[in-house]
Amino acid sequence: MATRRPAFKIWWTRIIPQAAERSTYVLLSSLALIALFYFWQPMGGVIWQVESRGGQLPLLAGFGFGWALVLYSTFLINHFDLFGLRQVWLQLLGRPYTALPFKTPAAYKLVRHPLYLGWFFAFWCTPQMTAAHLLFAVLTSVYILIGIYLEERDLIQAHPEYAAYRQRVPMLLPRVRKAKRVEEVEEAA
Numbered sequence: 001m002a003t004r005r006p007a008f009k010i011w012w013t014r015i016i017p018q019a020a021e022r023s024t025y026v027l028l029s030s031l032a033l034i035a036l037f038y039f040w041q042p043m044g045g046v047i048w049q050v051e052s053r054g055g056q057l058p059l060l061a062g063f064g065f066g067w068a069l070v071l072y073s074t075f076l077i078n079h080f081d082l083f084g085l086r087q088v089w090l091q092l093l094g095r096p097y098t099a100l101p102f103k104t105p106a107a108y109k110l111v112r113h114p115l116y117l118g119w120f121f122a123f124w125c126t127p128q129m130t131a132a133h134l135l136f137a138v139l140t141s142v143y144i145l146i147g148i149y150l151e152e153r154d155l156i157q158a159h160p161e162y163a164a165y166r167q168r169v170p171m172l173l174p175r176v177r178k179a180k181r182v183e184e185v186e187e188a189a
Contacts, residue, residue, distance in 0.1 A: 005150065019091035023084025044131035056127040066121025069107070073115035076105045102159035110174040112152075112165065116144050117172050 009021060016024050050056050078100055080086040090097050107114035123137040148171065155162040 006154065017091075019087045019097065021084070021087075023088050026083050040132065040136075042130075042132055043135070047129040047131060047134050049129075050127040059125045059127045062121050062125030066118045066123075066125060069114055069118030069121065071118075073107060073118060076108060076114075077103075102155075102161055102165075104165060104169070109169065112169050112171050113148055116148060119144060120172070 012025065013021050050059060074082050078086065080089070081100055087097050111117055120141065123140055126133060129137075152162070152166065156166070
C-alpha cells in the first residue's frame, strides 16, 4: 500500500532517481512500519477474545484469506511494478519505463480495491482483539480509506476509463446478487 501524492513524488525525485523513486519509497515505508512494530508499547486490556475453537477457526481463516488476497492482488496488477522493482530493472537494462495500462483482472472485477480489502481482513480477523491491536486496526483502516479517496482521484485523472469502472464496480464489498424467488420463476414459466 504505497500511495504517494504527486507533489511528494516530484519532491522525492529531486533526491532519488526517477527509476528508484517507487522502490525507495516502499522500502522506507516498510522500515517505518518495522520501527512502529518494534517500538510499539502494549496498552490496556482485551476488547474481545473468542475462546471456542469453532469461533477461532473462521477468524484465523479470514486472517489467512486477507494475507493471501493481498499477495494475490499485487500479482494481478503487476507485483514488481507496484513495489518499484520493474522500474529499477528496466533502468538497469537501459530500457525506458512504460506505464502499465489500466486493467481489471479477476478480483478487480468484483471490487475496485481487493488489495485493501485483504488488509482489512488481515487487520480485523483475530480471535483476540487487544486495545493496542484495535488502535492499530482503526488507524490503518482510516489511513486506507483516505488513501482510496486520494488514489481514486488520481486514477480518474490518469485513466479516464476509471470513472466508468468506478460506477460499475463497488469499492470494497462485492455486490450480492439477489436470487430470483421461486414464485417469479414459476410465473415466468
